[in-house]
Amino acid sequence: MTTSLTELSPSGLAAVEQEIARACRQARRDRGSVTLIAVSKTFDAAAIVPVIGAGQRVFGENRVQEAKAKWPELISAYPGIALHLIGPLQSNKAREAVALFDAVHSVDRPSICEALAKEINSQKKWPELFVQLNTGEEPQKAGVPPAEADAFIAACRERYGLAISGLMCIPPVDEAPAPHFALTAKIAARNGLEKLSMGMSADFAIAIQLGATHVRVGSAIFGKR
Numbered sequence: 001m002t003t004s005l006t007e008l009s010p011s012g013l014a015a016v017e018q019e020i021a022r023a024c025r026q027a028r029r030d031r032g033s034v035t036l037i038a039v040s041k042t043f044d045a046a047a048i049v050p051v052i053g054a055g056q057r058v059f060g061e062n063r064v065q066e067a068k069a070k071w072p073e074l075i076s077a078y079p080g081i082a083l084h085l086i087g088p089l090q091s092n093k094a095r096e097a098v099a100l101f102d103a104v105h106s107v108d109r110p111s112i113c114e115a116l117a118k119e120i121n122s123q124k125k126w127p128e129l130f131v132q133l134n135t136g137e138e139p140q141k142a143g144v145p146p147a148e149a150d151a152f153i154a155a156c157r158e159r160y161g162l163a164i165s166g167l168m169c170i171p172p173v174d175e176a177p178a179p180h181f182a183l184t185a186k187i188a189a190r191n192g193l194e195k196l197s198m199g200m201s202a203d204f205a206i207a208i209q210l211g212a213t214h215v216r217v218g219s220a221i222f223g224k225r
Contacts, residue, residue: 012223015220019205026209027208027209037060038222039222040059041063044070045073051221058084059081059082061101063087064096084102084105088106088142091111094115103128105130108132108144116160128195130167130168131164131168133145133169135171149187149191150190153193166188167195169183177199194213196213198212198214200217201217204216204217
């Protein structure tokens with residue numbers, strides 16, 4: 001199912017940009033140190049074009065198949081688009097994911113590492129890779145438990161030859177996000193990882209305060225799904 005753009009979406013993008021700038025000023029960070037990923041999952045091409053027209057160039061999708069259906073034509077029409085996979089990746093979709101996406105935020109298990117390594121070597125294309133943490137250790141959610149993160153990151157590098165750029169987390173909805181962002185930043189720092197994909201529409205300003213380099217914002221830009 002796809003959703004069309006609301007009339008307020010371009011102004012929604014402007015409001016998000018203003019909030020990112022404000023959060024960066026408060027954190028004494030350069031605005032250029034934070035990448036806004038406009039999460040366009042479930043929205044159709046007609047909804048996305050006005051956001052591209054307003055200057056946004058980095059977009060996030062949850063599913064490989066949905067992205068494959070709408071993005072190749074948009075990327076052809078609008079040069080400079082960067083596409084990030086922010087949802088779970090299945091091993092059998094690794095070939096399409098490496099071909100289409102500029103970044104994958106959901107590296108979280110050995111089978112994905114193996115599939116990505118195979119396709120990266122085959123296609124000679126190197127998307128940015130983020131290890132997804134399950135900081136709340138929620139059984140229904142994907143991601144590596146914090147206690148296993150160091151070993152998993154080491155295995156990504158040493159066993160599979162993957163260049164890991166950073167970490168991604170999605171805090172539990174019923175908990176304050178700041179401790180989860182701080183934990184993610186701490187694990188990244190001790191593993192020499194500079195990039196942090198954390199913060200969504202409701203909490204991206206807090207994430208920026210705690211070091212986020214990538215914030216994933218959907219509803220605040222596109223409206224409710």
